[in-house]
Amino acid sequence: xxKLNENFLKLEKNYLFINIAKKIxxxxxxxxxxxxxxxxxxxxxxPIAPVVVDAMKKACDEMGVKETFKGYEDSxxxxxxxxxxxxxxxxxxxxxxxxxxIRINDGAKSDCGNIVDIFGDDNIILVTDPAYPVxxxxxxxSGRKVIYxxxxxxxxxxxxxxxxxHADIIxxxxxxxxxxxxxxxxxxxxxxxxxxxxxxxxxxxxxYEAFITDPDIPRSIFCVDGAKEVAIEMCSLSKTAGFTGMxxxxxxxxxxxKVTASDGTEVSVSQLWGRRQxxxxxxxxxxxxxxxxxxxxxxxLKQIHENIAYYQENxxxxxxxxxxxxxxxxxxxxxxxxxxxxxxxMGSWEFFDTMLEKIAVVGTPGAGFGxxxxxxxxxxxxxxxxxxxxxxxxxxxxxxxxxx
Amino acid sequence: xxKLNENFLKLEKNYLFINIAKKIxxxxxxxxxxxxxxxxxxxxxxPIAPVVVDAMKKACDEMGVKETFKGYEDSxxxxxxxxxxxxxxxxxxxxxxxxxxIRINDGAKSDCGNIVDIFGDDNIILVTDPAYPVxxxxxxxSGRKVIYxxxxxxxxxxxxxxxxxHADIIxxxxxxxxxxxxxxxxxxxxxxxxxxxxxxxxxxxxxYEAFITDPDIPRSIFCVDGAKEVAIEMCSLSKTAGFTGMxxxxxxxxxxxKVTASDGTEVSVSQLWGRRQxxxxxxxxxxxxxxxxxxxxxxxLKQIHENIAYYQENxxxxxxxxxxxxxxxxxxxxxxxxxxxxxxxMGSWEFFDTMLEKIAVVGTPGAGFGxxxxxxxxxxxxxxxxxxxxxxxxxxxxxxxxxx
Numbered sequence: 001x002x003k004l005n006e007n008f009l010k011l012e013k014n015y016l017f018i019n020i021a022k023k024i025x026x027x028x029x030x031x032x033x034x035x036x037x038x039x040x041x042x043x044x045x046x047p048i049a050p051v052v053v054d055a056m057k058k059a060c061d062e063m064g065v066k067e068t069f070k071g072y073e074d075s076x077x078x079x080x081x082x083x084x085x086x087x088x089x090x091x092x093x094x095x096x097x098x099x100x101x102i103r104i105n106d107g108a109k110s111d112c113g114n115i116v117d118i119f120g121d122d123n124i125i126l127v128t129d130p131a132y133p134v135x136x137x138x139x140x141x142s143g144r145k146v147i148y149x150x151x152x153x154x155x156x157x158x159x160x161x162x163x164x165x166h167a168d169i170i171x172x173x174x175x176x177x178x179x180x181x182x183x184x185x186x187x188x189x190x191x192x193x194x195x196x197x198x199x200x201x202x203x204x205x206x207x208y209e210a211f212i213t214d215p216d217i218p219r220s221i222f223c224v225d226g227a228k229e230v231a232i233e234m235c236s237l238s239k240t241a242g243f244t245g246m247x248x249x250x251x252x253x254x255x256x257x258k259v260t261a262s263d264g265t266e267v268s269v270s271q272l273w274g275r276r277q278x279x280x281x282x283x284x285x286x287x288x289x290x291x292x293x294x295x296x297x298x299x300x301l302k303q304i305h306e307n308i309a310y311y312q313e314n315x316x317x318x319x320x321x322x323x324x325x326x327x328x329x330x331x332x333x334x335x336x337x338x339x340x341x342x343x344x345x346m347g348s349w350e351f352f353d354t355m356l357e358k359i360a361v362v363g364t365p366g367a368g369f370g371x372x373x374x375x376x377x378x379x380x381x382x383x384x385x386x387x388x389x390x391x392x393x394x395x396x397x398x399x400x401x402x403x404x
Numbered sequence: 405x406x407k408l409n410e411n412f413l414k415l416e417k418n419y420l421f422i423n424i425a426k427k428i429x430x431x432x433x434x435x436x437x438x439x440x441x442x443x444x445x446x447x448x449x450x451p452i453a454p455v456v457v458d459a460m461k462k463a464c465d466e467m468g469v470k471e472t473f474k475g476y477e478d479s480x481x482x483x484x485x486x487x488x489x490x491x492x493x494x495x496x497x498x499x500x501x502x503x504x505x506i507r508i509n510d511g512a513k514s515d516c517g518n519i520v521d522i523f524g525d526d527n528i529i530l531v532t533d534p535a536y537p538v539x540x541x542x543x544x545x546s547g548r549k550v551i552y553x554x555x556x557x558x559x560x561x562x563x564x565x566x567x568x569x570h571a572d573i574i575x576x577x578x579x580x581x582x583x584x585x586x587x588x589x590x591x592x593x594x595x596x597x598x599x600x601x602x603x604x605x606x607x608x609x610x611x612y613e614a615f616i617t618d619p620d621i622p623r624s625i626f627c628v629d630g631a632k633e634v635a636i637e638m639c640s641l642s643k644t645a646g647f648t649g650m651x652x653x654x655x656x657x658x659x660x661x662k663v664t665a666s667d668g669t670e671v672s673v674s675q676l677w678g679r680r681q682x683x684x685x686x687x688x689x690x691x692x693x694x695x696x697x698x699x700x701x702x703x704x705l706k707q708i709h710e711n712i713a714y715y716q717e718n719x720x721x722x723x724x725x726x727x728x729x730x731x732x733x734x735x736x737x738x739x740x741x742x743x744x745x746x747x748x749x750m751g752s753w754e755f756f757d758t759m760l761e762k763i764a765v766v767g768t769p770g771a772g773f774g775x776x777x778x779x780x781x782x783x784x785x786x787x788x789x790x791x792x793x794x795x796x797x798x799x800x801x802x803x804x805x806x807x808x
Contacts, residue, residue, distance in 0.1 A: 002572035396497060
């Protein structure tokens with residue numbers, strides 16, 4: 001057999017959420033009657049908006065008629081109708097992004113994981129800790145050096161740059177997964193300044209931007225001056241419009257973004273990424289792109305905002321419970337995640353097991369996101385209202401017992 | 405800016421078909437009234453089968469109702485309903501593949517391009533020449549050494565192994581893109597033997613298997629003894645069921661396939677690939693998977709076979725024209741591609757330009773697929789019947805002029 005990529009041996013055997021799924025399955029087998037409430041994986045529960053369903057069905061009908069059938073896209077970067085819609089959306093949130101700077105993808109995870117293919121393996125990667133595991137894993141897989149900026153209780157889980165440490169590629173996520181923290185305009189300006197001083201690129205994950213309610217918090221890094229010279233942004237309709245099972249997102253690479261080869265030639269990052277995708281990706285399903293287009297219509301935005309408001313109310317219920325119980329937390333506002341300190345000094349996985357066994361509520365252990373996550377825990381607001389209320393009642397009872 | 409992956413500078417600036425699209429656009433601008441017939445990129449033209457459209461629309465409706473809404477898949481490797489359907493299909497073509505050995509993907513290109521991520525960069529890659537550009541490009545991108553087995557006029561464009569040359573990873577494609585040649589059972593057995601003697605893995609692209617009419621030609625490498633110990637197979641619904649704009653395929657990694665790490669531990673290839681995909685892929689759109697499931701029903705297979713028969717008749721018409729004109733070719737039987745020798749000793753790109761300018765017919769220059777493709781040319785049978793007939797009439801006229 002060929003030699004394997006030995007970098008894989010440095011990874012945890014399973015992706016975090018696959019490990020959690022296994023633990024839940026084992027618990028279910030041992031307790032077949034348990035009424036489990038899932039607040040772990042950040043998956044949505046409300047159905048797709050009616051305008052999106054209609055648009056997709058219409059597109060399916062088009063696929064069944066020779067005259068309107070669609071085969072391969074010419075570019076694989078997305079149809080103009082969708083790139084125009086995304087560009088218009090950016091304009092509405094205060095960022096000037098042309099359709100040509102947008103590439104449609106099958107979700108932020110794929111592009112987050114694959115984008116580094118176009119950069120050399122000798123770049124130093126900077127990740128805030130705790131972080132979405134994909135940033136770290138996809139770089140460990142190619143043998144890259146990963147360093148960390150601490151996000152912790154002291155800085156409100158919004159890690160900032162250390163100018164004494166050099167990095168080439170920086171991953172930022174705001175609103176943050178898992179901590180629910182958000183970067184202010186000033187904090188993002190500092191990251192952009194750090195990136196410029198280090199000739200670094202920022203890979204900015206804005207998957208949760210739709211949950212921002214505070215008008216002063218930027219919903220895209222491109223709302224901040226200077227970002228176009230240093231940043232790539234990835235967003236997704238997964239959380240914005242419930243597309244976790246539909247699969248559609250978008251990546252913005254500004255025209256201004258260039259890298260310099262060792263022989264001095266300047267290469268466009270967008271062109272490099274297009275070359276990579278040209279050989280390894282064939283675009284997103286046409287009906288899905290039509291569904292995504294419908295999200296950005298006036299009626300679509302109205303319908304998805306009703307869903308987002310529902311989740312925001314869940315987040316408020318969870319936050320309120322934490323406040324009442326005196327549990328320290330971040331998030332819950334501008335974010336669908338509530339990130340709290342495990343009670344009684346428990347470790348993350350210890351508390352995961354306790355919650356699962358005592359009250360059959362599933363969350364995500366903070367330690368799964370990095371060392372600064374140890375002792376912390378993530379709950380999501382993406383559940384059903386009644387189940388969220390029920391989970392908080394159980395949580396209240398559990399804390400009462402633990403505090404005895 | 406970070407250091408770029410300098411391997412990208414070794415690639416052709418654009419993916420082959422993007423270059424061709426640019427040439428066509430330039431021609432269209434110069435000749436706005438030209439009636440272009442496209443027989444270049446291997447894209448289908450018949451609409452999606454009615455049962456598939458119905459299944460997708462039903463799935464879209466499910467996505468719009470809370471009780472039947474689907475979010476993330478647990479595994480991202482495909483729903484059981486579809487893996488079971490693919491497993492059943494394999495049984496019907498004489499290969500015993502369990503659902504657990506199947507992973508659903510968004511088309512063969514993605515997996516063909518990404519699969520090498522799990523193998524070390526120091527493996528030697530063997531590609532038959534000419535070949536689908538993805539095999540070569542995706543390996544050049546990671547700096548791997550690529551060597552070639554000649555497919556040429558002498559061996560009927562069905563390259564065979566040279567036991568004096570060592571390789572670790574071998575790409576085979578049958579029915580072949582671009583040459584339309586097919587491997588016999590005996591030829592595949594020889595490749596399997598070569599792979600075993602070299603501890604190599606075969607990556608087998610069976611995207612065109614549905615076009616095989618000869619019952620003696622294997623439709624999967626797993627129809628041949630010993631393949632499960634050395635092969636990974638990738639297939640797609642793009643050509644089988646017109647899914648080029650829908651995006652769905654599948655990859656088979658047998659349980660028996662293991663690699664040995666430098667420290668002697670055995671690692672399952674399927675598990676390695678699952679780990680890679682767990683971090684960089686989130687599965688295929690649920691409605692698309694329901695559409696794919698419908699392809700494998702009795703009615704689905706009946707409907708797609710009507711489309712395949714239509715394309716096969718196109719292939720017959722093209723082949724017959726070539727035979728009548730005394731043009732040497734391979735393919736046309738067991739394959740939607742006709743691979744012919746350019747008339748008058750012309751080079752591939754020279755003939756591409758001649759066809760485009762003189763008769764406004766677009767094909768694919770053989771040279772775009774490798775050095776042995778120089779002087780050869782690919783036409784596809786995926787077009788409209790009347791347009792195919794019209795193209796052959798124009799071709800006949802062109803050859804008459806060239807022969808004057």
